[in-house]
Structure formats: structure tokens, C-alpha cells
Amino acid sequence: MMSTSPSSPSGLAALEQRLAQDLAWLDLPARRWVPPGTVNGEELLDVAIIGGGMAGLAAAAALANLGVRARIYDRAAEGFEGPWATTARMDTLRSPKQLTGPALGFPALTFRAWFEAQFGMTAWNELDKIPRLQWMEYLRWYRAVLKIDVRNEHCVKDIIPHPDHVELKMQASSGALPVYARRVVLATGRAGLGGASVPGFIQGIPRERWAHSSDAMDYSTLRGLRVGVVGAGASAMDSAGTALENGAASVDLLIRRGDIPRVNKGKGAGNPGFVQGYVDLPDEWKWRIRHYINMQQVPPPRASLLRVSQHANARFHLGAPVLRVQEEGRQLRVETPHGIFQLDFLVLATGFAIDSHSRPEYATIAPRLRVWGDRYRPAEGGDDPELRGSPDLGPSFEFQEKIPGALPGLSRVHCFCYPATLSHGTVSGDIPAISDGAARLSRGIASLLYGENIREHYAELLAFDEPEVFGDEWTPAG
Ligand SMILES: Cc1cc2nc3c(=O)[nH]c(=O)nc-3n(C[C@H](O)[C@H](O)[C@H](O)COP(=O)(O)OP(=O)(O)OC[C@H]3O[C@@H](n4cnc5c(N)ncnc54)[C@H](O)[C@@H]3O)c2cc1C
The missing domain is CATH 3.50.50.60 (FAD/NAD(P)-binding domain)
Structure with missing residues (x-):
């Protein structure tokens, strides 16, 4: 048998086989468990994700592993989601090549595995930074190999929360259509709650x-x-x-x-403690860190x-x-x-501004969502318009109401894009910690979905009648 040296590429087919094997060994993805439902005769999705860039893909994959079915809608054409092949103009990524990005802890899903499978380890060692368009190629592969359900050329025009679901008004090439989901994730990117400044x-x-x-x-x-x-x-x-x-x-x-x-202060702050622990810091510390990084600039x-x-x-x-x-x-x-x-x-x-009022698709939710400026006053000299306008999110990235009860269902919308940074740290956009963010988001959503459907889960428990023991395994002593 011919042996392959570690520097020879083994090909994408071999990598895909290995990934399938890894997932099988871990018994992933989990079976679906969220109760099916309908609204106005239409399917009720477990989760609808707006945005099919890196964050939306990672979120969909993490949810799928937990048995939650997510469908992504993106207004961009297939393969042109995010900035990489459209508005970005750098030759290579800004971040270092070894970051594992949206791989969710699976070695075979990393950019490095994808690259080495095609070009070998010598080429990897010689690579300086990842070419911008090659990163887009990798994201296209990620989507395909995980069979993520993405509907391209679907633009969300309005998000209407209801007490027990969220309605999306969608514009597709075939016309306008309503979409209903138990929960909605905004994976809308760097300018995800605003636009160009x-x-x-x-x-x-x-x-x-x-x-x-x-x-x-x-x-x-x-x-x-x-x-x-x-x-x-x-x-x-x-x-x-x-x-x-x-x-x-x-x-x-x-x-x-x-x-x-x-000096890139954000890079200096990045370690696993920061990624996991920032979210639990007191408000004063969150504001202080983010304000300092903003002032220093990247x-x-x-x-x-x-x-x-x-x-x-x-x-x-x-x-x-x-x-x-x-x-x-x-x-x-x-x-x-x-x-x-x-x-x-x-x-x-x-740069970009956080201003949900500036985006027509947020017209329903923007006036009702609580931002940091509604409840937090920084110490003297610490004012920061970006931080003031940042959404004040719950532990699963969910929006919270400015006035409780004013828009029931608003907390069914989860903000998994850059503006979540003040509440959650840098886990909702940039490559370094996107998998950590997707893990936090998906666990939070799975927990919420379970809790809010507890009556159905309990009824299922009562109805469950699959025997382990049939009564013919023993004979009672006379
Ligand atoms: C020029 C540039 C270079 C960058 N380089 C790096 C880098 O080197 N390293 C790094 O870590 N980060 C970099 N970033 C940050 C970067 O934004 C993220 O790493 C990455 O794009 C985040 O992915 P995302 O999924 O959050 O957003 P995006 O990739 O921007 O995806 C958001 C998607 O949401 C869709 N969308 C938005 N609104 C709607 C709507 N109403 N309806 C339907 N779809 C909608 C968009 O079409 C888009 O495809 C860069 C950003 C820019 C702008």
C-alpha cells in the first residue's frame, strides 16, 4: 500500500469522510425534539436565522447538533454572503491563519484541514495569511458539507414578534412570503443593527x-x-x-x-477567560473594557x-x-x-454605527428594544455613543423590552451580530471566538425551547411506552 507523507494532500473527499465519521462517533447531529407546529397553515420553524455569513452558518450548525432545526435566509446571492467576495478589498484576511473560526471544536471542519486536504502541509506552512476569496471558498464548503439549509435572495423586510412565535415579512424573487419561527436569530454582520457611519x-x-x-x-x-x-x-x-x-x-x-x-488592544484581551468570563462581568467592567478598546482604535x-x-x-x-x-x-x-x-x-x-432605527426591517422592534443607554450611566468621561446605542441583551443574546409588556415576544429575537459585543464580548462576529458564541447561543435557545414547550414534553413523557423489559425475563419465585 502506498503511504502518504504528512505533506501530501489527501483530498476533500477524504476529509469529508473523516468529518462524517467524527460526527457519527459523537452521535451528531442529535435527533429533532422540538414539537412541530403551524401558524396560519404555514410551517412553524424551530429557528429562523437572518444572515448566512460565518455567524449564521456557525449558529445553524451548532443548533443542528443539538437537534434544533434552523433555516437561514440571506438576501445575497448564493456564495456571496458577507463582505468577503463583495465589498472587502484586502488581499488576505486580517486575522491569523490558525484561528479555528466556525469549526465548533471539530478538527475536520477547520480552515486548516480544508486547506491541507487540497494543498498539503508544506503549502500550509508556507501560507502567510488566508487569501480573502479562499476564505469565502471555505465558507461555501462548510455550508455544503454540513448541508445547512440556506435560502438565498430572501430579504427580511420586517420582524414582528408575537407572544408565542415571530413572524418575518420576507421578499424573495418569487414574491413576498411570510415566515413563522419559534425564535429568530439576527446574524446580520458587522453593521448588523445599523449601517455605514x-x-x-x-x-x-x-x-x-x-x-x-x-x-x-x-x-x-x-x-x-x-x-x-x-x-x-x-x-x-x-x-x-x-x-x-x-x-x-x-x-x-x-x-x-x-x-x-x-497596538490592537482587542487582540491583547483575547484569551479563553475573556471569551467565557466577559459576559458575567459587572456592567462597570464591561463598559470600561469596551470603551477603552473603542478609544484606542484598531x-x-x-x-x-x-x-x-x-x-x-x-x-x-x-x-x-x-x-x-x-x-x-x-x-x-x-x-x-x-x-x-x-x-x-x-x-x-x-466605520459603522449601531442604530437599529436606521434599518427599515427593524421598524417594529427598534422602538421597543432596550439599549444600554436606557438604563446605564457610565462614570464621568466614559460616554460612548456606540456603547449607549448597544442592545442590552439577555444571557442567550435575546433582546429585552424597554418597557416590559410593550412587545411580548421580543425576547424571541436573538442578536448574534457585532452589536452584541458590549453585552457578550467579542463572540458574535469576528473569526476568533465565533464557535464559542454559537455554542452559547445554541445552548441558550435549546434551553428556552424546551422550557416554553414543557407541557408538550411532559405529555410526551406520559405517553412514552417503549419497554426495556418485557416481563418474560424472569419467573417470580412461587
Ligand atoms: C471588510 C471587512 C473585512 C473583515 N475582515 C475580518 C478578518 O480578517 N477577520 C475577522 O475576524 N473579521 C473580519 N471582519 C469582521 C467580519 O464582519 C466578520 O468576521 C464576518 O463577516 C462576520 O460574519 P457575520 O456572519 O457576522 O456577518 P456577515 O458575513 O457580514 O454576514 C451577514 C449576512 O447577513 C445578511 N443580511 C443582513 N441583513 C439582511 C436582511 N435584512 N435580510 C436577509 N439577509 C440579511 C447579509 O446579506 C450577509 O450575508 C471583516 C469585516 C469587514 C467588513
Whole structure:
């Protein structure tokens, strides 16, 4: 028999066999146990997940292992969920290659296993960071190999909680349809309860002269143009690098701070104690940690900076906050303390805002959900608009009502996206701890589903009559 060296790829089919074997050995996924139901003649799902990116997929897989059936709805086309193959512009992931991401503790589900199965261990050792589109390929495989039920091109337009279920108003290519589920998970991503953060100085400037870094946009349209990029984070560097590679005449980076952040404090905080213990910290500590990380800001990866600075026509202006933007003919006059810039196009790499009121699909729930600002006042000097607007979530990521009783069923909606960070820590979006978040979410939901259907489970217990012993195993002593 020919032996394979550890560096030879064994192929995806072999990996898939191993995964199937691992799951069989652990007797997973568990059998379904949530009572079936209907609403208005339609199927009542155990769980509906909005968003089929990494978080939605991990949540669906973790729920399936516990015998809870989840169906995902995503407005994106199949294979184009999340930012990776659409609006992200970095060459490689920002996070290190060895993170196990959505693998849920199964070695055969890791990116590394998937990569080595195809390209071998030598290639793995030589790999620096994971190429962005290859990560998307891996997520497509993850979805397929776990047979996750994802309905693409389904956009959720409204979320209507009821005391014993949640109704989703859905728009699909075939038309509008209602979906009913016992519980709903929002796995809607980095801007999951809001959208792009757009500074006031751009108000009134026509849309053809500016874009946010998270906009879908063809950067080849910037060829020959003088481009300004506002910001100094990873997305600023990605936008600047892409503009330069597409032939922009120049890129001026307009950076508010006097220096570019050097240290990623969030990375420094990440250890298993933080992942498991943050959620149980007192409010004061949660706020203090998150506010500090927000104030320090996340530096761009070194490689992303070098991607920009290697171009002679890239200019870094530190201490240059934008004060005013005016349209002058076909160009923009951008005023900063560093001087005035005449530009053709501005890219705002100004991050994301948490504001559930800004999203039409949250119109029903947004006014009723409790945010931290409704009940918590930070110590002097600790005010932070992002934290104030963050949802105040329960132990299973569930929303809580601002006024108890005002929207019964609101707690059937679970917020498993970036805005959960203040309540739960960094377990609901980024790659490092997404499996820990999915485990917490799925256990919480399984427990809630069991408790709220206890009458049916008890009736099943009473009706259960599968004998272990038939009475013919012994003869009573005369
Ligand atoms: C440019 C960029 C680069 C990043 N790089 C990294 C990185 O290197 N490492 C890292 O750890 N993190 C990175 N992140 C953070 C990143 O968002 C997450 O790691 C990852 O995308 C989170 O997955 P998710 O499932 O939470 O969200 P997403 O992948 O964004 O998925 C959310 C999904 O929800 C869907 N959706 C939203 N609203 C609706 C609706 N109303 N109806 C139907 N569907 C809806 C969207 O179509 C989308 O597919 C990056 C983020 C960005 C924006």
C-alpha cells in the first residue's frame, strides 16, 4: 500500500469522510425534539436565522447538533454572503491563519484541514495569511458539507414578534412570503443593527463624488482621479490600496489622529477567560473594557499599510480631520487643518454605527428594544455613543423590552451580530471566538425551547411506552 507523507494532500473527499465519521462517533447531529407546529397553515420553524455569513452558518450548525432545526435566509446571492467576495478589498484576511473560526471544536471542519486536504502541509506552512476569496471558498464548503439549509435572495423586510412565535415579512424573487419561527436569530454582520457611519461634513455632496468604504463599488472608475480617503483603519488602507492599484492619480489619506494606532488592544484581551468570563462581568467592567478598546482604535495590519505606502503617489496626512467639504464644479474642496485639498472623489472609511432605527426591517422592534443607554450611566468621561446605542441583551443574546409588556415576544429575537459585543464580548462576529458564541447561543435557545414547550414534553413523557423489559425475563419465585 502506498503511504502518504504528512505533506501530501489527501483530498476533500477524504476529509469529508473523516468529518462524517467524527460526527457519527459523537452521535451528531442529535435527533429533532422540538414539537412541530403551524401558524396560519404555514410551517412553524424551530429557528429562523437572518444572515448566512460565518455567524449564521456557525449558529445553524451548532443548533443542528443539538437537534434544533434552523433555516437561514440571506438576501445575497448564493456564495456571496458577507463582505468577503463583495465589498472587502484586502488581499488576505486580517486575522491569523490558525484561528479555528466556525469549526465548533471539530478538527475536520477547520480552515486548516480544508486547506491541507487540497494543498498539503508544506503549502500550509508556507501560507502567510488566508487569501480573502479562499476564505469565502471555505465558507461555501462548510455550508455544503454540513448541508445547512440556506435560502438565498430572501430579504427580511420586517420582524414582528408575537407572544408565542415571530413572524418575518420576507421578499424573495418569487414574491413576498411570510415566515413563522419559534425564535429568530439576527446574524446580520458587522453593521448588523445599523449601517455605514457617515460624517456630517459630506451632507449635500452628490453621491457620485463619494462612497463609504463598505459600499459595493468598481474601483476602476477611480483611474486617473485624485482620491481622498478619510480614516486610518484597515478599511481605509484597503480602499486606498485598491484605488492605487486601479490607477488613481493620487491618494491622500486624511487622518484625524496625530498618529496611526499601533497596538490592537482587542487582540491583547483575547484569551479563553475573556471569551467565557466577559459576559458575567459587572456592567462597570464591561463598559470600561469596551470603551477603552473603542478609544484606542484598531490599527490596520502592517501589510495593508505597506500595500499603500509602496506607492509614491500615496500621501499620509496625520492630524488632518476633515472640517468642510464643498463641491466646486466637478471637484471637491476639502478643508483640513493641514491645508486644503482639491480632490475628485472621497472614500469615507469611517466605520459603522449601531442604530437599529436606521434599518427599515427593524421598524417594529427598534422602538421597543432596550439599549444600554436606557438604563446605564457610565462614570464621568466614559460616554460612548456606540456603547449607549448597544442592545442590552439577555444571557442567550435575546433582546429585552424597554418597557416590559410593550412587545411580548421580543425576547424571541436573538442578536448574534457585532452589536452584541458590549453585552457578550467579542463572540458574535469576528473569526476568533465565533464557535464559542454559537455554542452559547445554541445552548441558550435549546434551553428556552424546551422550557416554553414543557407541557408538550411532559405529555410526551406520559405517553412514552417503549419497554426495556418485557416481563418474560424472569419467573417470580412461587
Ligand atoms: C471588510 C471587512 C473585512 C473583515 N475582515 C475580518 C478578518 O480578517 N477577520 C475577522 O475576524 N473579521 C473580519 N471582519 C469582521 C467580519 O464582519 C466578520 O468576521 C464576518 O463577516 C462576520 O460574519 P457575520 O456572519 O457576522 O456577518 P456577515 O458575513 O457580514 O454576514 C451577514 C449576512 O447577513 C445578511 N443580511 C443582513 N441583513 C439582511 C436582511 N435584512 N435580510 C436577509 N439577509 C440579511 C447579509 O446579506 C450577509 O450575508 C471583516 C469585516 C469587514 C467588513
